[in-house]
Structures are given as structure tokens and as C-alpha cells.
Amino acid sequence: MIRSFVQFLDRPGSIYALITGYVLSAVLQGLAFVQLIWFLRDFLGTDPATSQTSLLILLGLGIAAFIVHAITATAANKISATEVVGNTISRIGSRVSQLPLGWFNAETAGKISSAVSNQTSTLSHVASILLPHLISTTVAPATMIIVLWFVEFRLALVLTIVVVVVAFLGRWANSLLLKEQKVAPAVNAKTAGRILEQAKLQPVLRARGLVGTQWQPVDDALDEEQKTLGNIMRAQARPTLSFIVVAQVMFAVVLAYGLSLVLDGQLDVAAYIGIAVMAARFTGPISQLSNYATDFQNANVALESINEILIAPTLPEPTQPRMPTSTDxxxxxxxxxxxxxxxxxxxxxxxxxxxxxxxxxxxxxxxxxxxxxxxxxxxxxxxxxxxxxxxxxxxxxxxxxxxxxxxxxxDVYLFDTTIKENVRISRPDATDEEVAEAMRRAGLDHVLEYLPDGADTQVGEGGKSLSGGERQRVSIARAFLKDAxxxxxxxxxxxxxxxxxxxxxxxxxxxxxxxxxxxxxxxxxxxxxxxxxxxxxxxxxxxxxxxxxxxxxxxxxxxxxxxxxxxxxxxxxxxxxx
Incomplete structure (x- = not known):
């Protein structure tokens, strides 16, 4: 996913710098939790005064982890808010302007709408939310387990087994989610397209007496979207419950087995307390792994949906264009x-x-x-x-x-600007006199006489403030002005x-x-x-x-x-x- 994600960054290497920062912060967090064992041993030992050095090391690791994370998170938020969102929308807009006009319909309009809103928002969370959660959930516990092997290998083995079980559960969760989430973008795009279509068809629907009622195609699309969402929720619920059970069982086993080692004199109390704290630190991330897996799959699906637009085939351009000498x-x-x-x-x-x-x-x-x-x-x-x-x-x-x-x-579509500027769109460098002449030849001058601001009248979105005939005149005026x-x-x-x-x-x-x-x-x-x-x-x-x-x-x-x-x-x- 990262390789696909970097295309939306100004500097592709910045994502790897963020990953490095998050990994370093997670390692420091893991070491801080492990250092807690040595601090407690000194503090609960025969000479508590020696615990000051251990405490300083513990505080140093914690502060260092916080500073590194804060710097990395600040950079990630900036990248997410500016580079990812801006570049994604810019690339979608650029690609859309190159696609053949025959590509556009209600469904593709829904895809574009979903891509520049929902999917872009999801993608912007990769650097600022998804990566820090995933790295913190995996790297910090891994650091603790590695060091714990040198402190108490038996409890380290228990935690290692838990990691293996969680890995298998993660693959199972991903397979369940991927199957359901792959169909979600198409369903969302279809729903968005139907809603846009219903908005455009309001005059027709109201003429049929369908006022205050839903349009059946929209109902069907919403039902399909609700069914898809339900499938996703069910696919997410089972792994979530499994992760919670594993986390709680792991915590109980560590506490019980650790206590038995303390009672047998094979583990000191300070180490037991420190390991119990680390086990508690494990519990939260493991319980949330299903949510992170969902976020990861959402990001993958968002990438696929956006890339579907970005790789949509354009009509091939000639390598050596030819210019006709006549117009038959x-x-x-x-x-x-x-x-x-x-x-x-x-x-x-x-x-x-x-x-x-x-x-x-x-x-x-x-x-x-x-x-x-x-x-x-x-x-x-x-x-x-x-x-x-x-x-x-x-x-x-x-x-x-x-x-x-x-x-x-x-079907004439007008931009939400003045009549004059809507006509000028066909030839942006045209003078006001040329625009006025085009409007006169199209018969718009008679329309402008009774409009409050004449040619400077705002037409509203799609030209909704004008009648169908008036919008047609604007379109004809564009043809006059273009003089093609x-x-x-x-x-x-x-x-x-x-x-x-x-x-x-x-x-x-x-x-x-x-x-x-x-x-x-x-x-x-x-x-x-x-x-x-x-x-x-x-x-x-x-x-x-x-x-x-x-x-x-x-x-x-x-x-x-x-x-x-x-x-x-x-x-x-x-x-x-x-």
C-alpha cells in the first residue's frame, strides 16, 4: 500500500521518514516499559536511593518517546492536510479533464464524488492516524518481548505465543473484511449517482406526483448499501470479539503464571509488577487490532477506488497530429x-x-x-x-x-456564475463587446432586458434561475462566440x-x-x-x-x-x- 500511497506526496521519501519516526517512538516506549522493571527492583530493594538513576533513565525514555512522536505526528498532520488531500484532489481533477466525455454517466459521477470526499478523507488518515496506530501496536510490544526474553523467558514465551495467535487472527480478519469491503466503493458510488440523479430529476418526479416520497432506484441503492454495510459490520464483529478474548486470556495467564513463579521464588516481585504492567499495555492494542485492520483495509479500498479513476483509459492522442485543410x-x-x-x-x-x-x-x-x-x-x-x-x-x-x-x-449545463461569464467560457479571451454581440445574435438581449442585473445576473447552480429556453440561448451564444x-x-x-x-x-x-x-x-x-x-x-x-x-x-x-x-x-x- 505504501508504494501506491507515495504517489500523492510531494516528496515520496517523507513517508519513510514518518515511518522511521513512529518506529523510533514505539521502540522508546517499549524500552520505557521494560526499564520499569529495573526501577522497581531498585526502588523496592534494600537501598531505595539507588532508584534515582533508574527513574531518570525511565523518565528520559518516556520524554524522548513523547518528543519523537510529537515531531513525527506534527509532520504527519501537515502532510495529510496539505499534500495528500491537495494532491489527490488535484490528480483526480486533472485526470477527469483528460477522460473521454463518453466516460461520464451517473455511476462515474458518483465515483468521482465519493473519491474526492470519502475516499480522499480516508486516504488522508494513513499518515496521521493509521500508521502511528499500527506501528505503536506492533513495534512497542515487540520491543518489550525481545527484552523480556532476557528477564523472564517463560513469560516472554507466553507473550510470543499470543503474538503468533494474533497474527493468524489478523490474517483471518483481513480476509473477511477484504471480501466485503471490495464491493463497498461500487455500492457507494452507485448510491451517490442515484441520489445525484434524483436531484436532477426533481421536475420530472414532481410532475408525476412523487412529492415527499422516495424514488425506487434510490431506495434500492440505499437498501443495497445498508446490506453491504451490515455485512462489513458482521465481518468486523467476529474478529473484534476474538481479539478481545485473546487479550483478556493472555492478561489472566500472565498474571496467574507470573504469580506462581513469584510464590515459587523464581521471579522477584518487582519484575512481576513490571511484567504485569507490560501485559496490561498489550491488552489495549490487541483488543483494537480488528479496528486497525478495518482502517487498513479501508485505506487499501480507498486507494483502489481512486486509482480506478486515475488509470481510467483516455482516448489515445496522436504522436504526430494532423490538421485538416477542410471541414467536410x-x-x-x-x-x-x-x-x-x-x-x-x-x-x-x-x-x-x-x-x-x-x-x-x-x-x-x-x-x-x-x-x-x-x-x-x-x-x-x-x-x-x-x-x-x-x-x-x-x-x-x-x-x-x-x-x-x-x-x-x-441538455444545457451552466456554471454558477453570471450569464456573461457563462457565454465567455467558450472563448475566455473574448472582449465584452464580442460577448455582447454573441448574446444579441442568440436572442439573449431580449432576455437580459427584464433580468435585474442584465448580463451580470447570477444563474445559480446548473443555471437553475433561468428557464430551459433561456439556458438554451446561452448555449447558442457560446457557439456564436466560439465561431468554430x-x-x-x-x-x-x-x-x-x-x-x-x-x-x-x-x-x-x-x-x-x-x-x-x-x-x-x-x-x-x-x-x-x-x-x-x-x-x-x-x-x-x-x-x-x-x-x-x-x-x-x-x-x-x-x-x-x-x-x-x-x-x-x-x-x-x-x-x-x-
């Missing part, structure tokens, strides 16, 4: 699925010409949004290739690819009213000039303004999605095909008014 996009016979056994796309092809708007339509669940995410390389395809200007997206660096694309999805040559739009007008839809559509058409646009279309106006349309199949039969028909919308509208039927449905729906 091609999906060439790709195969992709969220699970290997069920491909969403198989031998699927699509072309979005540079400077044109390519609309993608089809039933829900057919993978329309997935196409835009694959172009942005949220995931890599299993077969085939996706190219921009003839260059495989795998050969374009992530920074270059992100610079080339502006993405607007239906490729636009990936997941029906950006879906949350807007009819009046504003027309103005936003006009702005998007203006923005699309000279740019490659892939738009997931649901509205008639979006479809008919596209240069070409791809109609995708549904997945009712379980077959991979494929292109049913493609071409210019005006030409497809004249044919008796799925697109013409879809247009008829659009027109029928548009006649409805309230």
Missing part, C-alpha cells in the same frame, strides 16, 4: 455500440459537406445525438473511421478538434417558442455560412432549411440503425418515402393551436 465530415462504414454485443451502428456511413447544413432525422433512440458525439470524439468507433477534411479524428489532437467544433446539446468552423447542434430550437424560433433559425443560417453543420432536427423549419437530410431507421426490430433515405429536402419531399410521411406529420402537428 465523413462517417465511413462505422461500427459503434454502447455495449459490444448490441451495436447501435454497423457499416454506417454519412457525409456532411463543408459549408452545408446536414440535418439528421429519425425516431427516438436511433442514435442521432450519438452521431454528433462521435464526430466530437466522445468515443472511438470499433470499426470504420470518422474523418474531417479527409483526416481521421483519431489523428487530430483533442485540443485541435475542440477548437474546430462548437457543440450545442439539448464546425457546428454540432442537437435541435437547438427545441426549447424555444415559435416567435423566437424564427429569429434563432435565421441567426443559425447566417452562422452556418461557410461552415459545416450537423443538426439533429425535429422541427419542420430546421429540416427544410437544410442542404441535405439523412433519414435514419428506428430500432424496433433490434437491428442496427441505418440510413433509410438521404438527399435534398425538397427532392425527398416529392418522393413517396419516409421523409415525405414525416413532413406530412410535421404539417399536421403544426395546425394544432391552443
Amino acid at each position: 465530415i465523413q462517417l465511413n462504414s462505422i461500427r459503434f455500440g454502447y455495449t459490444e454485443s448490441t451495436p447501435l451502428f454497423k457499416d454506417f456511413s454519412l457525409t456532411a459537406n463543408a459549408g452545408e447544413i446536414t440535418a439528421v432525422v429519425g425516431p427516438s433512440g436511433c442514435g442521432k445525438t450519438t452521431i454528433t458525439k462521435l464526430v466530437a470524439r466522445f468515443w472511438d468507433v470499433a470499426e470504420g473511421s470518422i474523418t474531417i477534411g479527409g483526416v481521421d479524428v483519431c489523428d487530430i489532437s483533442t485540443d485541435q478538434l475542440m477548437d474546430m467544433t462548437a457543440i450545442v446539446f439539448q 468552423p464546425i457546428l454540432l447542434l442537437d435541435e437547438v430550437t427545441s426549447a424555444l417558442d415559435t416567435e423566437n424560433e424564427a429569429s434563432i433559425t435565421a441567426s443559425l443560417l447566417d452562422l452556418a455560412q461557410g461552415r459545416t453543420v450537423i443538426i439533429i432536427a425535429h422541427r419542420l423549419s430546421t429540416v427544410m432549411n437544410a442542404d441535405q437530410v439523412y433519414v435514419l431507421s428506428g430500432r424496433d426490430s433490434g437491428e442496427p440503425t441505418h440510413v433509410v433515405e438521404s438527399g435534398k429536402p425538397t427532392e425527398l419531399a416529392k418522393q413517396d418515402g419516409p421523409f415525405a410521411a414525416m413532413l406530412a406529420d410535421f404539417k399536421e402537428v403544426s395546425r394544432w393551436q391552443i
Whole structure:
């Protein structure tokens, strides 16, 4: 564990310095207890005045042990509070920023939340709590036993036997705990993810009348977590009871056997009292060994959970990145699925010409949004290739690819800052005038008129103070400000009213000039303004999605095909008014 732990320290050697300090302090403690025998022999002897030297040695050992422990503990607390916590969170944050966007979901969000809170806290206790307890529990008694062999080997043998028994009990306890605790992080992450999910779904749940009641997935996750916790507690209880029994039996045997040696004249009273004190010193740590074993396993599990994030595979970066000279996009016979056994796309092809708007339509669940995410390389395809200007997206660096694309999805997340700064995120070096122009083109200027602080209005966590349509406008303004040559739009007008839809559509058409646009279309106006349309199949039969028909919308509208039927449905729906 120590080898894995040092990666979170500024100076890897500092942990070994701490171990040395704790060991030295424990040895001094053990020697102090042994010195008690010689002090008592002098004090209870014929000339008590000679006990002063023994007392000074005893006090010196005790004070030295205290000073060494205090210095080591102070350094350990500093390392735990600054290096371990700071470096762990920093490394997790750095790694998360490098992971492919397709890695993130409710479960992984729970893992991250658990890692930066519970697991990091557990890891911070290694240097300041776990190590001193483990070392003090083992090294100090070991020191006493070694010296005791030269004082009274028979009682030393009893204590040695106890150590062997405790070692076997420790291995048994570890095996029990490890089995149960290995599943705990996954269960905790699942619960955290479900709770986060429930918080995000409050509007939906309340619309269904689920107010003041639990959501079943959360209940199930909590039940599973409670069951896991119960298993851990039971796994810990049996070894704890065993350690307590062993400690008490050991203490009773030492007292009884030592007394018999005193009565037989084979052991002096001073040595007996000193050994009894040492046996009492043994009792406490042995009784707590199960707790220390639990802490040790918790630290190991925390390390594994954090390392699971730190070693999560990133999408490979090209060693020699290539920059496309044009922005036409091609999906060439790709195969992709969220699970290997069920491909969403198989031998699927699509072309979005540079400077044109390519609309993608089809039933829900057919993978329309997935196409835009694959172009942005949220995931890599299993077969085939996706190219921009003839260059495989795998050969374009992530920074270059992100610079080339502006993405607007239906689910818009805003940071807890002002509207202006949320727009500026897409291009941090933009001037206030450029940000204002982007907001105007997105139709945000009309929204800002009735907000108390205009563009400086705080939006709250996730943008909760704004409506869905207003958040969508902020996202559109980001795309305007970024001014990227490729636009990936997941029906950006879906949350807007009819009046504003027309103005936003006009702005998007203006923005699309000279740019490659892939738009997931649901509205008639979006479809008919596209240069070409791809109609995708549904997945009712379980077959991979494929292109049913493609071409210019005006030409497809004249044919008796799925697109013409879809247009008829659009027109029928548009006649409805309230």
C-alpha cells in the first residue's frame, strides 16, 4: 500500500521518514516499559536511593518517546492536510479533464464524488492516524518481548505465543473484511449517482406526483448499501470479539503464571509488577487490532477506488497530429455500440459537406445525438473511421478538434456564475463587446432586458434561475462566440417558442455560412432549411440503425418515402393551436 500511497506526496521519501519516526517512538516506549522493571527492583530493594538513576533513565525514555512522536505526528498532520488531500484532489481533477466525455454517466459521477470526499478523507488518515496506530501496536510490544526474553523467558514465551495467535487472527480478519469491503466503493458510488440523479430529476418526479416520497432506484441503492454495510459490520464483529478474548486470556495467564513463579521464588516481585504492567499495555492494542485492520483495509479500498479513476483509459492522442485543410465530415462504414454485443451502428456511413447544413432525422433512440458525439470524439468507433477534411479524428489532437467544433446539446449545463461569464467560457479571451454581440445574435438581449442585473445576473447552480429556453440561448451564444468552423447542434430550437424560433433559425443560417453543420432536427423549419437530410431507421426490430433515405429536402419531399410521411406529420402537428 505504501508504494501506491507515495504517489500523492510531494516528496515520496517523507513517508519513510514518518515511518522511521513512529518506529523510533514505539521502540522508546517499549524500552520505557521494560526499564520499569529495573526501577522497581531498585526502588523496592534494600537501598531505595539507588532508584534515582533508574527513574531518570525511565523518565528520559518516556520524554524522548513523547518528543519523537510529537515531531513525527506534527509532520504527519501537515502532510495529510496539505499534500495528500491537495494532491489527490488535484490528480483526480486533472485526470477527469483528460477522460473521454463518453466516460461520464451517473455511476462515474458518483465515483468521482465519493473519491474526492470519502475516499480522499480516508486516504488522508494513513499518515496521521493509521500508521502511528499500527506501528505503536506492533513495534512497542515487540520491543518489550525481545527484552523480556532476557528477564523472564517463560513469560516472554507466553507473550510470543499470543503474538503468533494474533497474527493468524489478523490474517483471518483481513480476509473477511477484504471480501466485503471490495464491493463497498461500487455500492457507494452507485448510491451517490442515484441520489445525484434524483436531484436532477426533481421536475420530472414532481410532475408525476412523487412529492415527499422516495424514488425506487434510490431506495434500492440505499437498501443495497445498508446490506453491504451490515455485512462489513458482521465481518468486523467476529474478529473484534476474538481479539478481545485473546487479550483478556493472555492478561489472566500472565498474571496467574507470573504469580506462581513469584510464590515459587523464581521471579522477584518487582519484575512481576513490571511484567504485569507490560501485559496490561498489550491488552489495549490487541483488543483494537480488528479496528486497525478495518482502517487498513479501508485505506487499501480507498486507494483502489481512486486509482480506478486515475488509470481510467483516455482516448489515445496522436504522436504526430494532423490538421485538416477542410471541414467536410465523413462517417465511413462505422461500427459503434454502447455495449459490444448490441451495436447501435454497423457499416454506417454519412457525409456532411463543408459549408452545408446536414440535418439528421429519425425516431427516438436511433442514435442521432450519438452521431454528433462521435464526430466530437466522445468515443472511438470499433470499426470504420470518422474523418474531417479527409483526416481521421483519431489523428487530430483533442485540443485541435475542440477548437474546430462548437457543440450545442439539448441538455444545457451552466456554471454558477453570471450569464456573461457563462457565454465567455467558450472563448475566455473574448472582449465584452464580442460577448455582447454573441448574446444579441442568440436572442439573449431580449432576455437580459427584464433580468435585474442584465448580463451580470447570477444563474445559480446548473443555471437553475433561468428557464430551459433561456439556458438554451446561452448555449447558442457560446457557439456564436466560439465561431468554430464546425457546428454540432442537437435541435437547438427545441426549447424555444415559435416567435423566437424564427429569429434563432435565421441567426443559425447566417452562422452556418461557410461552415459545416450537423443538426439533429425535429422541427419542420430546421429540416427544410437544410442542404441535405439523412433519414435514419428506428430500432424496433433490434437491428442496427441505418440510413433509410438521404438527399435534398425538397427532392425527398416529392418522393413517396419516409421523409415525405414525416413532413406530412410535421404539417399536421403544426395546425394544432391552443
